Amino acid sequence: xxxxxxxxxxxxxxxxxxxxxxxxxxxxxxxxxxxxxxxxxxxxxxxxxxxxxxxxxxxxxxxxxxxxxxxxxxxxxxxxxxxxxxxxxxxxxxxxxxxxxxxxxxxxxxxxxxxxxxxxxxxxxxxxxxxxxxxxxxxxxxxxxxxxxxxxxxxxxxxxxxxxxxxxxxxxxxxxxxxxxxxxxxxxxxxxxxxxxxxxxxxxxxxxxxxxxxxxxxx
Amino acid sequence: xxxxxxxxxxxxxxxxxxxxxxxxxxxxxxxxxxxxxxxxxxxxxxxxxxxxxxxxxxxxxxxxxxxxxxxxxxxxxxxxxxxxxxxxxxxxxxxxxxxxxxxxxxxxxxxxxxxxxxxxxxxxxxxxxxxxxxxxxxxxxxxxxxxxxxxxxxxxxxxxxxxxxxxxxxxxxxxxxxxxxxxxxxxxxxxxxxxxxxxxxxxxxxxxxxxxxxxxxxx
DNA sequence: CTGCACGCCGATCTTGACCTCCACGGCTAT
DNA sequence: ATAGCCGTGGAGGTCAAGATCGGCGTGCAG
Numbered sequence: 001x002x003x004x005x006x007x008x009x010x011x012x013x014x015x016x017x018x019x020x021x022x023x024x025x026x027x028x029x030x031x032x033x034x035x036x037x038x039x040x041x042x043x044x045x046x047x048x049x050x051x052x053x054x055x056x057x058x059x060x061x062x063x064x065x066x067x068x069x070x071x072x073x074x075x076x077x078x079x080x081x082x083x084x085x086x087x088x089x090x091x092x093x094x095x096x097x098x099x100x101x102x103x104x105x106x107x108x109x110x111x112x113x114x115x116x117x118x119x120x121x122x123x124x125x126x127x128x129x130x131x132x133x134x135x136x137x138x139x140x141x142x143x144x145x146x147x148x149x150x151x152x153x154x155x156x157x158x159x160x161x162x163x164x165x166x167x168x169x170x171x172x173x174x175x176x177x178x179x180x181x182x183x184x185x186x187x188x189x190x191x192x193x194x195x196x197x198x199x200x201x202x203x204x205x206x207x208x209x210x211x212x213x214x215x216x217x218x219x
Numbered sequence: 220x221x222x223x224x225x226x227x228x229x230x231x232x233x234x235x236x237x238x239x240x241x242x243x244x245x246x247x248x249x250x251x252x253x254x255x256x257x258x259x260x261x262x263x264x265x266x267x268x269x270x271x272x273x274x275x276x277x278x279x280x281x282x283x284x285x286x287x288x289x290x291x292x293x294x295x296x297x298x299x300x301x302x303x304x305x306x307x308x309x310x311x312x313x314x315x316x317x318x319x320x321x322x323x324x325x326x327x328x329x330x331x332x333x334x335x336x337x338x339x340x341x342x343x344x345x346x347x348x349x350x351x352x353x354x355x356x357x358x359x360x361x362x363x364x365x366x367x368x369x370x371x372x373x374x375x376x377x378x379x380x381x382x383x384x385x386x387x388x389x390x391x392x393x394x395x396x397x398x399x400x401x402x403x404x405x406x407x408x409x410x411x412x413x414x415x416x417x418x419x420x421x422x423x424x425x426x427x428x429x430x431x432x433x434x435x436x437x438x
Numbered sequence: 439c440t441g442c443a444c445g446c447c448g449a450t451c452t453t454g455a456c457c458t459c460c461a462c463g464g465c466t467a468t
Numbered sequence: 469a470t471a472g473c474c475g476t477g478g479a480g481g482t483c484a485a486g487a488t489c490g491g492c493g494t495g496c497a498g
Contacts, residue, residue: 201421
């Protein structure tokens with residue numbers, strides 16, 4: 001979070017800002033517009049107007065619309081990956097790991113400005129650069145999860161990746177559903193429910209594991 | 220241009236077709252182009268050329284690009300919903316139900332032409348009509364699944380919907396991953412793995428709800 | 439005081455894609 | 469067979485949106 005940021009309210013169209021501050025402000029305005037309207041419906045005019053500047057200023061800071069979008073996308077991909085890795089590393093108890101990771105997805109989705117839409121609901125997936133970013137962050141998250149799975153279940157890399165993609169997918173899809181539907185279920189309860197589902201599912205797998213001190217939970 | 224255009228399926232550029240057949244052919248061509256390029260990158264010229272007709276005939280069958288897209292989208296939403304409902308009704312054994320539903324998603328994704336992209340990876344979600352279709356089919360699938368869950372676990376409607384969205388999400392996300400990655404895992408094995416994951420997860424909830432040996436564990 | 443540099447703005451250009459207007463050719467009725 | 473009808477085809481209009489060029493005002497050095 002930027003500290004000294006004169007957010008909206010009173011943005012007279014004539015204020016002069018240092019380049020770095022102006023750039024950050026433009027990024028903020030662009031995020032709002034892209035999140036609200038999607039890439040294609042968002043016009044550079046809208047972004048400039050939202051920021052309280054004219055279009056040429058926008059082009060003095062970013063080469064074009066695509067680069068502006070990619071800058072935001074990179075930022076939020078990085079953010080998601082960091083959140084997932086942090087959650088996975090937050091404990092060594094696997095059940096808590098599942099809960100922490102689920103919660104990370106929920107927190108990410110609930111993050112201000114709904115920036116998750118840029119990653120999970122982009123309308124520019126045909127653009128190779130965007131596709132590459134989105135696929136990469138999904139894969140990296142899945143790989144991080146699959147490492148834990150492979151280590152603790154002895155499943156093959158391919159199999160654990162399949163399950164990891166599934167767990168990441170569940171988190172992402174349900175978090176978005178929970179956010180969009182004005183569900184009466186509070187966040188903690190939703191995370192808890194999903195954690196039960198996922199943990200019971202994944203904990204049943206150490207078929208090939210040598211020993212199961214995990215199996216204490218064995219239902 | 221003087222060369223005979225007898226390329227595939229005998230589509231000489233001058234053939235007159237009955238109205239219904241022409242419409243279906245146009246739908247097929249449009250699907251190919253939309254799937255390959257996405258909505259925005261796809262041009263009406265491309266679709267007309269792909270079908271071997273000129274643009275005016277396209278506009279004699281469809282009022283505009285959006286309506287053409289919606290016709291395809293409706294068709295494939297219907298198809299998905301039908302597949303899921305059929306799978307759920309195919310048996311009364313819950314574990315087999317899970318397996319059948321998973322397999323339905325995989326079959327749907329593997330369906331010819333990759334038409335699932337229109338539903339799961341549309342780049343027109345900003346258009347309210349499209350958003351409405353996509354959200355509706357997701358909700359309807361989730362509702363169908365949640366009915367079974369609610370009936371067999373005694374969970375509340377909200378809770379079972381949350382889990383149902385999760386199960387549908389897993390199926391959809393993993394099926395797409397499995398298709399895109401040239402995974403060495405055969406389809407049956409992948410479905411089986413996911414079924415184990417999902418079944419263990421879902422079966423852990425109070426199966427016979429009336430009796431109250433409820434959650435013996437904390438979460 | 440005066441010139442200079444810098445950041446900003448109004449107005450404009452161009453591209454590209456959706457959507458129609460004038461000529462051509464096969465089918466049918468008498 | 470011939471005249472008419474209707475669907476097809478290519479060329480063009482329109483418009484939205486991304487990208488850019490000549491002025492303007494402010495602050496500072498000399």
